[in-house]
Amino acid sequence: MTTESTETDDRARRKRRRTTALGLPATGGRTRRRIIAALAVLVAALTTAATFMLVTANAQAAITTGTWYTVTSRLSGLALGIEGGSSATGAQLVQQTATGATSQQFRFIDAGNGYYRIQARHSNLVLDVYDWNAANGATIAQWTDLGGTNQQWRATATGDYYTFTNRFSARNLDLWEHSTSPGARISQYDPTGADNQQWRLTPVGSTPTDPPTTGNPSQGECATPPSQPGSVGGSLGAHDPALWAGCSGQPWYVFATGDASQGGGTISMRRSTNGGQTWQSIGTIWNSKPAWITQQISGVSNLWAPEIHYDAAQGLYYLYYSASTFGSQRSAIGLATSPTLDPNAAGYGWTDRGAVFQSYTGNAYNAIDPNIIVDDAGTHWMAFGSWWQGIHILKLDWPSGKPAAGATPIRLATKSGGIEAPSMMKRGDYYYLFTSIDTCCAGANSTYKITVGRSSSPTGPFVDASGVDMRNGGGTVVLGAYGNNVAAGGQSLHRGLISYHAYGSNGGFTLDIEQIEWNSAGWPILNGS
Incomplete structure (x- = not known):
């Protein structure tokens, strides 16, 4: 492939990505301003009803820390999962046909100040902007929980869906190139609010082998409190x-x-x-x-x-x-x-x-x-x-x-x-x-x-x-x-x-x-x- 054809493909790819949150083409400044002005009246008219609907939906969709979720793309209907079900550090995040596998289950761990670490159930590793790469298109992979800002995500509810913004890069979790194919990579990109950056959380419950809910020394943590062993050996x-x-x-x-x-x-x-x-x-x-x-x-x-x-x-x-x-x-x-x-x-x-x-x-x-x-x-x-x-x-x-x-x-x-x-x-x-x-x-x-x-x-x-x-x-x-x-x-x-x-x-x-x-x-x- 020649350098000229590579640059042409890159320009085309960037053009495909440059859409507004409403799916409008990213036209020149004057044209775009006319389109936005034309929509302003409609947006203002819907504000009261939309606000009520969003508050209601947000309350229903609140994230519960410790609960395991399947995370599904609004665009493709496919589930997030770790590629190949790998438990290795560096394994990439992709979209897959939902199977219920633990490599497709995630929970949200409070990182403070409105951010979460997102942990994969099968590996106990967390989602990470790989190599601290702040650029659009950077790889999202699982990694040992080190508490870094590249492992922290802000969840923003939009109706029945969430967007996830990385604390380090300020970019959203993104289904790359709007793909609807299983195996497509998940990356990060400037926030657009488009369907490829929106994710539905579906609780999958927990099992009796999950850790207890608290570390305090009370008996109330177990359905049946542990009792004194008759003898120790x-x-x-x-x-x-x-x-x-x-x-x-x-x-x-x-x-x-x-x-x-x-x-x-x-x-x-x-x-x-x-x-x-x-x-x-x-x-x-x-x-x-x-x-x-x-x-x-x-x-x-x-x-x-x-x-x-x-x-x-x-x-x-x-x-x-x-x-x-x-x-x-x-x-x-x-x-x-x-x-x-x-x-x-x-x-x-x-x-x-x-x-x-x-x-x-x-x-x-x-x-x-x-x-x-x-x-x-x-x-x-x-x-x-x-x-x-x-x-x-x-x-x-x-x-x-x-x-x-x-x-x-x-x-x-x-x-x-x-x-x-x-x-x-x-x-x-x-x-x-x-x-x-x-x-x-x-x-x-x-x-x-x-x-x-x-x-x-x-x-x-x-x-x-x-x-x-x-x-x-x-x-x-x-x-x-x-x-x-x-x-x-x-x-x-x-x-x-x-x-x-x-x-x-x-x-x-x-x-x-x-x-x-x-x-x-x-x-x-x-x-x-």
């Missing part, structure tokens, strides 16, 4: 266990302090497929620690005391972890995210999001032992702390999971002899703060105990059952030595259950899980059974 060497108790028929997971000899000392994982009774080790979240840790904090051999939290709107699990050395205040809390907990699932993988919060010698706090709580207003908070001036809480920006602008730590509890490992939950009118006090990690000489206080606010003040403020050393002991165990602590809360590690009289430690019971005064009861 298997791989139980989990220190500082962060429990995820699956709903009926779903697996349970425990994330725990890493072992320096395994996976580079990164957070360890265990799974139970029989309701928390038998646990198997399933490795570590990574094979080595993130580079920023070893660069910033000297001597970190393993990562400690994780926290697991799920956000349905983001479609992500948030795994917080601690990096420090024993007895040191030079510490950091880090964050990793994954769309699934199952290492065998498509899209699995923990993406490190870097440091969340750090502490230095002389601070009032030690930045380890994170715990996430969401208050009634939907604000996310991170409780944390170990020794020094005790337990603090910090307001978070969401969905970044990092500190909110201008946020400073608020002190919640102190205790002579040591306090750490905060875990918080809401029950009724109160937030309950569980902590671990006294000596951990001393084998048979450990004196760890679990204490609790409550408050009407996650920022305190928390008082114990005797009315003593936890900032002044208060805290009702709910569990210490039991059975053959000399100490218990390092707890986490999920769906009405508490997990912790217990030190035996032989010096070893083991995972334990029990149902939290409540007395008539609204205080928790634990007995180690």
Whole structure:
């Protein structure tokens, strides 16, 4: 093909694309102005009725985050899908005859400020303007969720259809060249409002294997709340266990302090497929620690005391972890995210999001032992702390999971002899703060105990059952030595259950899980059974 014929074809292609939102040819400026002026009266006459109709239609077509949709082109009637059903990064978005395949199902994850990330169900990857190409005609592909603006889309309702505008490029999701053929590519183009940029969303529902709707530790998330396992066995060497108790028929997971000899000392994982009774080790979240840790904090051999939290709107699990050395205040809390907990699932993988919060010698706090709580207003908070001036809480920006602008730590509890490992939950009118006090990690000489206080606010003040403020050393002991165990602590809360590690009289430690019971005064009861 000659250069001249190529340029002629390109001009023709551009001419085909240059139509107005009403399908009128893009004529010269004077002619176009006459056409627009002629239409103005008609548009004005219809404004009131059109406004009413649009408001009604928009309300009916509201996007529900977490719901899976089939996305259909208004022009072709074909469905969006990932080419070849591929789960690989870089696989392109195309239109296909609707089959109901999971590669043709998408959900919308709130990215803030009116934007969404659009996630493919089969791969857990999100739609991405490939290679940050802002030009008309750029490829739209699936990619690992990195939170970039090239992965964020504004949804604008027009009657029964939506247009999707990319935050990075300001261009619309576009059926390229107005094709009506299966397999045609999807791209981006200047907003025109034409039918090839309009998309119908049809809910396809969810399955019982979808993630739960919230990460808060309440029993209401499951049709049948998980119950205390009759016994626990298997791989139980989990220190500082962060429990995820699956709903009926779903697996349970425990994330725990890493072992320096395994996976580079990164957070360890265990799974139970029989309701928390038998646990198997399933490795570590990574094979080595993130580079920023070893660069910033000297001597970190393993990562400690994780926290697991799920956000349905983001479609992500948030795994917080601690990096420090024993007895040191030079510490950091880090964050990793994954769309699934199952290492065998498509899209699995923990993406490190870097440091969340750090502490230095002389601070009032030690930045380890994170715990996430969401208050009634939907604000996310991170409780944390170990020794020094005790337990603090910090307001978070969401969905970044990092500190909110201008946020400073608020002190919640102190205790002579040591306090750490905060875990918080809401029950009724109160937030309950569980902590671990006294000596951990001393084998048979450990004196760890679990204490609790409550408050009407996650920022305190928390008082114990005797009315003593936890900032002044208060805290009702709910569990210490039991059975053959000399100490218990390092707890986490999920769906009405508490997990912790217990030190035996032989010096070893083991995972334990029990149902939290409540007395008539609204205080928790634990007995180690």
